[in-house]
Amino acid sequence: MPARVITHTKSKTLKQFTQVRDFTPAPKVTLKDVNQHVVAAQYAVRGLIPMKAEELREKLTSDPDSLPFESIINANIGNPQQLQQPPLSFYREVLSILQNPKLLETDLYANDVKERAQKLLNAAQSVGAYSHSQGIAYVRHSVAHFIQKRDNGVFADPSNIFLTTGASDAVKAVLEVLLTGEKDNGVLIPIPQYPLYTAALALKNATPIPYYLKEEQQWSTDIEHIDELVKSAKSFGITPKILVVINPGNPTGAVLTREAIREIIEVAAQNGLVIIADEVYQENIFDGEFFSFKSVLAELQNEHAEKFENVQLASLHSTSKGVSGECGQRGGYMELVGFNSEIKQLFLKLASISLCPVVTGQALVELMVNPPKEGDESYERDQAERKAIHDSYKSKAEAMYEAFSELENIEVQKPQGAMYLFPRIILNDVVKEVAESHGLKPDEFYCLRLLEETGICVVPGSGFGQVEGTFHVRTTFLPPGEEWIKHWATFHKEFMHKYAEI
Amino acid sequence: MPARVITHTKSKTLKQFTQVRDFTPAPKVTLKDVNQHVVAAQYAVRGLIPMKAEELREKLTSDPDSLPFESIINANIGNPQQLQQPPLSFYREVLSILQNPKLLETDLYANDVKERAQKLLNAAQSVGAYSHSQGIAYVRHSVAHFIQKRDNGVFADPSNIFLTTGASDAVKAVLEVLLTGEKDNGVLIPIPQYPLYTAALALKNATPIPYYLKEEQQWSTDIEHIDELVKSAKSFGITPKILVVINPGNPTGAVLTREAIREIIEVAAQNGLVIIADEVYQENIFDGEFFSFKSVLAELQNEHAEKFENVQLASLHSTSKGVSGECGQRGGYMELVGFNSEIKQLFLKLASISLCPVVTGQALVELMVNPPKEGDESYERDQAERKAIHDSYKSKAEAMYEAFSELENIEVQKPQGAMYLFPRIILNDVVKEVAESHGLKPDEFYCLRLLEETGICVVPGSGFGQVEGTFHVRTTFLPPGEEWIKHWATFHKEFMHKYAEI
Known part of the structure; x- marks a missing residue:
């Protein structure tokens, strides 16, 4: 439909343009x-x-009684502040000053809030000015300091830090630089995986090489399987170039052991695979311990320099997850470890074409990696807020795990980290047939029925990948309260009863 | 160099990992x-x-007396807030509340500031939550309203508005969707052009089809030349798919007449070219009038529906330019006009892979398109601030134009819009030879000497494209004061004297 002209305030001038060239319009x-x-x-x-x-949701808005539930429960995406999780006060107070520096002249905020804001303003000049394309130097220094402390002293170089617009921006940059656009470029991705990876690989025409995580062993990696896949990919003319690891896992919630990370790095070193370590959930640990790929690589290099000196790693972090949960602010960083300087220059060039990552997001990265310290005026409040969020995650994860553990036809691994559970739903042939008759996959059908009966929105496992013939759903444990988990359990029992085999 | 381990707090556990597989490390x-x-x-x-x-700049920081000037004058990039341009107070007050909603409870701000903040908070829930990937519906409605008013009532549909991370994000999205990755995809770009376009086309493996702007006619378009190029590209097996127009022009500062826009749309309609109308400088008009491509298209469609109903246009705008100048906040929008719904769905999918544009940037777009109105408490202050910035742009543009007009060996077109001048520098064979002996292009050499002697940083015309044998520089007129323009004039005279032909 052509755009409609509703009024003509300049209709007189229009007449002079009634002549147009003679042509046949293209479709x-x-x-x-x-x-x-x-x-x-x-x-x-x-x-x-x-x-x-x-x-x-729109139906509920226009007619609140039209559905058997009052609201949609968004458990489909890790978006904590959509679900009433409050932001950390220190972050938001500093950011409010960055937006309006006149707040420095009021007595609304504690001294450490004002001091930090002043430092960031000195470094950025204004959050409305383009920064260096790689990110503000001051912020990159803070990030390097944070990494070095996290990794027990392993050196981190600010010149290897690239600030990004969320972690998804970093993933796209690594793929853009390293993949040539030829179909024979292979990328090892975990299955199940965060579907950003398959989508981004599809855009780059690369061949995904799916490696399956072992569900029965808390979704851990199987190094022999990965070794096999690398060999087999090569035999089919595919060159594996990148190995993606998500740790803690999305959607699995698994946390890799140091041993597992060491084995992955060995495969990478042997085959020249660049490792993308998606470590955005590194703060969300409920069980086990987080080891960064960088720190394990440093240990290996310390003992066997000649074998591991060529390993190249891009480690990603973000302000969207952890206890920060600032998804909409689009802050993130990537540390490039072991890359030749000519390759780092390409990343810088690519960043410069997008001018710079959002400056408030950069400031937020600084606040995340450098929170108030003991003795600072805001320290106790900040610690209390962090603890409240972390404890609530841990207790919700456990409540959900327990609720699912008690149900039949559902199998769930104990959540160790991240924000998700990825339970397996046992679906029989009756469900498969009914689903097929609706043109749906069995797990899609389960999720759709769950949504329509309870308002709970989760994502079918088929979107993340799963072993053929198995079915899962990914759910966050973020929605407030535990009432919704009970509704899910009730739905599940009724669903299983309804479609029981005769 | 392998990462160094500085301390080992966990040296005991390390020992168990001394065994590694036997392999030859890959390069x-x-x-x-x-x-x-x-x-x-x-x-x-x-x-x-x-x-x-x-x-x-770093040299000056460590040794302030080491160079013949006191500071670097960044006239190379349109980054107003780097150059002390203050942000608009209304924007920043609202944004400070979005970051810290507790400010609503203080009496710091006028009522219209608080009301707007509350509306945006209602729409976004929190600036820390992911929004809809296409952007917050409330903001898209405001944008549509703004466009409709700007275009004298031509209908604008909120579902055609995509909020973006700056305009560069929009350019990349259009190219990603429309270009197939084959070399035979042609894109018409103006010469001189904003080099984001050539860079983005290089990334997409597309063939740029440069159309030259007529310098002697205030950098306007030459439709016969464009027609010729389309034909000739086709004869070489290139399929022109997109036509890029930057209006007001970057780096030229030109403003297209309605007649020129009409001719461009005719070419697009005849040849099925999608128009990218980069209209980010639409507020920066000093001479002439801004006509949006959308409004001229609507006029043509009104009179000759059958000829123009298939025209497809992506019109880009941004919070970085105009009197807003909020570059670092990365706000922007794109209006897709005339696209089939299946194509719009692709844009939505692409946006969803990046989750969402930065939410504070989205809010800023809303503030830009919907500033305080007459009668609102903040109206007068806001108008005064806008006028001060606009007047300063206009007077700086004129001062610079006049200064250059008086110099020999420099030719400059009267600036009509945007933030730039693109004067032609007449360089003789002596300069060319000296430049060549330094491995530089003649205009690069001029810019380098200007930088080294005065601290003024501008970009050589060769980075934007120019007619073979002509030389230009792009300069913004943003740096404060006029002293630096005098320094440039002095440098220019001395340079021309030094390299005068004997």
Whole structure:
């Protein structure tokens, strides 16, 4: 439909333009004309079920009694502040000053809040000015300091830190630089995986090499399987270039042991694979211990320098997860470890084409890696807020785990980290047939029924990948309260009863 | 160099990992292994001269008397707040509340500031929550309202508005969707152009089809030349798919007439070219009038629906320019006009892979398109601030134009809009030879000498494209005061004298 002109305040001048050239108009762009990689890419977190949830939400808004529930429970995406999680006060107070430096002249805030804001303002000049494309030097120094402390002293160089617009921006940059656009570029990704990876690989025309995580061993890695896959990919003419690890795992909630990380680095060193270590959930640990890939690599290099000196690693972090949960602020960083300087220059060039990452997001990264310290005026409040969020995550994860453990036809691994559970739902042939008759996969059908009966929105395992013939759902444990978990349990029992085999 | 382990707090546990597999380590990634399009891409705005400027700035910091000037004057990039331009108070007050909603309870701000903040908070829930990938509905409605008013009532549909992370994000999205990755995809770009376009095209492996602007006619478009190029590209097996227009022009400062826009739309309609209308400088008009591509298209459609109903247009705007100048906040929007819904769905999918544009940037877009109105408490202050910035731009542009007009060996077009002048520098064979002996292009040499003698950092015309044998520089007129323009004039005279032909 052509754009409609509703009024003409300048109708007189229009007349002079009634002459146009004589031509046959060309048709519009259609799906066959465009980038087929965009057409092919899929992104389940915001796919079929979440879209249906949006539809139901609108229905509830216009007619609150039209559905058997009062509201949509968004357990489909790790978006804590959508679900009433309060932001950390220290962050937001500092950020409010960065937006309006006149607040420095009021007595609203503690001294450490004002001092930090002043430091960041000195470094950025204004949050409205473009920064260096790699990120503000002051922030990169803070990040390096944080990493070095986290990794028990392993050196971190600020010149290897790139601030990014969330971690997804970092993933895209690594793929953009390292993948040549040829189909023979292979990328090892975990299955189940965060679907950003398959979507981004599809856009880059690369071949995903899925390595399966062992569900029965708390979704840990199987190094022999990965070794096999690398060999087999090569035999099919695929060159594995990158190995993606998500630790703590999304959607699995698993935390890798140091031993598992060491084995992965060995494979990478032997095969020249660049490791993307997606470590955005490093603060969300409930069980076990977080080891960064960087620290384990340093240990290996310390003992066997000649074998590990060529390992190249991009470690990603973000302000969206952890106890920060500042998803909408789009802060993140990437540390490039072991890359030649000519390759780092390419990352800088790529960053410069997008001018700079959002400056308030950069400031937030600084606040995340350098929170108030003991003795600072805001320290106790900040600690209390952090503890409250962390404890609530831990208790919700456990409550959910226990609720699922008691149900039949559902198997769940104990959550160790991140914000998710990825329970396996045992679905029989009756469900498979009914689902098929609706044109749905069995796990999609389960999720759709869950949504329609309870308002709970979760993502089918098929969006993340799963062993053929098994079915899962990914759910966050972020929604407030535990009432919704009870509703899910009730739904589950009724669903299983309804579709029981005769 | 392997990462160094400085301390070992866990040295006992390390011992168990001394066994590693037996393998020959693979080499590191080198330039020949990576994406050659990234290697090939060039981005002059942050290229050789700005990098040299950074070096000199550091030298001045460590030894303030080491150079013949006191500071670097960054006229290389349109970054107003780096150059002491104050942000608009209304924007920043609202944004400070979005970061810290407790400020609503204070009496620091006017009522319209608080009301707007409350509306945006209601719409976003929290600036720390992911929004809809296409952008917050409330903001998209405000944008549509703004466009409709700007275009004298031409209908704007909120569902066609995509909020973006600056306008560069929008450019990348359009290219990602429309270009197939084949070399035969042609994109018409103006010469001189903003080098983001050539860089982004290089990344997408597309073939730029440069159309030259007519310098002697205030850098306007030459439609016969564009027609010729489309034909000739086709005869070489290139399929022109996109036509980029920057209006007001960067780096030229030109403002297109309605007649020129009409002719461009005719070419697009005839040849099925999607128009990217980069209209980020639409507020920066000093001479002439801004006509949006959308409004001219609507006029044509109104009179000749059958000829123009298939025209597809992506119009870009940003919070970085205008009197807003909020570059670091990365706000922007794109209006997609005339696209089939299946194509719009691809844009939405692409946006969803990056989750969402920064939410504070989205809020800033809303503030830009919907500033305080007459009668609002903040109206007068806001108007006064806007007028001060606009007047200062206009007077600086004129001062610079006049200064250059009086000089020999420099030719300058009267600036009509944007933030730039693109004067032509007449360089003789002596300069060319000296430049060549330094491995530089003649305009690079001029810019480097200007930088080294005065601290003024501008970008050589070769980074934007120019007619073979002509030389230009792009300068913003943003640096405060007019003293620096005098220094430039003095430098210019001395340079021309020094390299005069004998």
